[in-house]
Amino acid sequence: MQLYDPSKLGAPSGGIFNSKEKKRVTLMAIGALVLIGAVVTLQMQGDKRQAEGLASVQEKSSAELPTELVAPNIDVASLEATAADERPEQRVVLPAEALEAGFKASANIHDGLYAALGGRELNAAIAADLVKEPKANRGKLLRARCFVEEMREMPNPASADKPHFFLRGHLEDGASVYLAVEEIVGLAPVPGEFVRVDGLFLRVHSEEVEGQWREGPLLVGPKMYASFPKIAPVKELDPAVFAYLRDDSVEHGIEGLDPLSHWQLVSFVANLEPNKINWADAPMLDQKTIVSIYEHGDEWRGKPVRLTEARLLNAWTQAQEENPMRVEHMIEGWFTRGDWLRTTPKVARFVAPFDQLPSGVHKEMEVNLRGFFYKNLAYTPRDGGVAIAPFFVVQSIEPFVRPDSPGLRHMAYLVAGSLLVLGIGIVIVLRHDKAKSNALEAELLQRRRERRKFSPAAKT
DSSP states (O other), X not given: OOOOOTTTSOOOTTSSOOHHHHHHHHHHHHHHHHHHHHHHHHHHHHHXXXXXXXXXXXXXXXXXXXXXXXXXXXXXXXXXXXHOOSSGGGGGSOOHHHHHHHHHHTTTOOGGGTTTTTOEEOOHHHHHHHHHOHHHXXXXXXXXXXXXXXXXXXXXXXXXXXXXXXXXXXXXXXXEEEEEEEEESSSOOOTTOEEEEEEEEEEEEEEEETTEEEEEEEEEEEEEEEOOOOOOOOOSOOGGGGTTOOOOBTTTBOOOOOHHHHHHHHHHHHTOOTTSSOGGGSOBOOHHHHHHHHHOHHHHTTOEEEEEEEEEEEEEEEEOOSOTTOOOEEEEEEEEOGGGTTSSOOOEEEEESSSSOOTTOOTTEEEEEEEEEEEEEEEOBTTSSOEEEEEEEEEEEEEOOOOOOHHHHHHHHHHHHHHHHHHHHHHHHHHHHHXXXXXXXXXXXXXXXXXXXXXXXXXX
């Protein structure tokens, strides 16, 4: 008679799980893990596609500052050899060889070299020092912003079709200055307009103007730019400054930033007093608000808004063009929010009147923003074409911290505890089931052995 072999038979019916059921539970557990892994993978892929989609609607490129600069050597000796300004009578004549040496020495001067070459903003005190000690200051880099009094062309020995330009003007503090440049960026200025030149100090120059001699430093530089007189800090924002501002649109035209209104708003935000705005009452930039701003920009011009749990898509320190605040760098970037993904627009642009991101803030993180709407502004997306996005001047950027909910925390503890108790219970039940199954198997085996002792076959 064949003995009972427990390895070939399932658990007796007295156990909770037989072998087939145990295999089924194991397969179900493995299937649940596979399903969870698939869900997590799909979520990650969805987040990746979403990030790629948001990136495609951002601006095509940004002209960030170069990280390495090679400063040219200024040939001060050639400037000194041709300056000819030791005596007052020499200063009324402008030697051609001095201009040629000046243009050659300043040919590679650009904005990025201003700090590297120790550039200084020209004012009346510095101008007086240049006139007093011209030799000691020869070839120094200076930035002159001035009102135009007279503008005239000068012959260019290298090209008759590209004349050089000579300008007489006065600084904002009234000091006289003379400028010689190779090129004017944009339209040639007329008397009364305001310009900027970064140039090297060449010599002291003197001219007779309305019966009086006007003496001042002569700077030589490669380019002349339109500029703006410096504005006082804006403490109150006049809505009239936006009277002629229009949102950009493909249908009605693209005007870009208006320097006057834009820098008025930037100055107001930069000088905003702590209790000036009740931010708790400011509209939230939710889905409804961002669509309203996009469709009715005129109604929101210069209005404060706030945004919690925004996603900072990108942010960088950007060099600024000539402006009436004399700001050289500001933070620029892009942000979005989860409930914008089914709207137009999906992203927004911003500038902030500081040159570094606040501590603890970096791109691709959740932040809280407070700022003011300026206009819907056109830009070129990374995939080409033209797109429009709301443009804000941001007053603050702070990390978003999710609120700590005691109820949710207690619920999480309860769920974790329940899962732990359930797991322990399953282990105990399985162990008990195994012990009971082994006992039943042993009992069956013993009974069969007992029957075998009393069987006829055993007696013979």
